[in-house]
Each structure stands twice: as C-alpha cells, then as structure tokens.
Amino acid sequence: MSALHTIKAVLWAFLGIRKRSGxxxxxxxxxxxxxxxxxxxxxxxxxxxxxxxVNWVVKN
Known part of the structure; x- marks a missing residue:
C-alpha cells in the first residue's frame, strides 16, 4: 500500500470515525x-x- 493510504488510515483512527469494513x-x-x-x-x-x-498566543 502507499504511504498516503497509511496516513489516511491513521488520520481516520485519530478522529475515531471509521467504518468497520474500512x-x-x-x-x-x-x-x-x-x-x-x-x-x-x-x-x-x-x-x-x-x-x-501556545507560544504564539502567549506572545500576543
């Protein structure tokens, strides 16, 4: 599989919304x-x- 597919799978896992089939x-x-x-x-x-x-917010 491609690196892009792996990145997409991990991002879906971070969000926690993924179909079981996927x-x-x-x-x-x-x-x-x-x-x-x-x-x-x-x-x-x-x-x-x-x-x-956070550093940007604190400085402003």
Whole structure:
C-alpha cells in the first residue's frame, strides 16, 4: 500500500470515525510497522503544532 493510504488510515483512527469494513481492509493490507511510524510522526507534529500555537498566543 502507499504511504498516503497509511496516513489516511491513521488520520481516520485519530478522529475515531471509521467504518468497520474500512478498518478490516486496512488491517489486512497495511503493515503494523508503517502504521506505528506514521502515527508517531503525526503525534510529534501535533504536539509541536500545539507548542507553536501556545507560544504564539502567549506572545500576543
């Protein structure tokens, strides 16, 4: 599967809204290692984004 498909699957998981059929397809096709790597990367980017946002709000 493509990296884009893995990213989309992880983003759907973050939102918590996913059809069971889509989840089962992803489970069958995607590598757990790719999912973990993408999830960790997205979490780090999210935390960095929150830190930047808080710093920006505090400075203004």
């Amino acid at each position: 989840y089962e397809q992803d489970l069958a096709k995607l590598s757990p290692f790719h999912i973990i790597a993408v999830a960790l990367t997205l979490v780090i980017l999210f935390v960095i984004g929150l830190i930047v946002l």
